Amino acid sequence: MSRPFLCRKIGCNPDSNYFKPRGIPLGSLEEVNLTLDELEAIRLADYKGLYQEAAAKKMNISRQTFGNIVNAAHKKIADVLLHGKALKIEGGKVKKA
Secondary structure (H helix, E strand, C coil), X not given: CCCCCCCEEECCCCCCCEECCXXXXXXXXXXXXXXXXHHHHHHHHHHXXXXXXXXXXXXXXXXXXXXXXXXXXXXXXXXXXXXXXXXXECCCXXXXX
8 A cells, every 4th residue: 555645845936837938939839847846846955955855854755755756857847948848837735834
């Protein structure tokens, strides 16, 4: 039996939730969805420079789960940058810290 899904704590709510390459019509772009917990993981690990253990505690998740979330987020962001896709930030089972 798998572990129950825990709601992840986030400490940020982005001012902008959509980014796209300039000069390309929105209708012709593929969209990638970055969840709010993935954004929070990026904020804590890459922007704030926290170690995974400390960042995981802030989000109320295990270090392994945090690592999985941040890896998924890095992959999505790389896909957006390398292939000129749009990035939409929304969703995920989260609660404000």
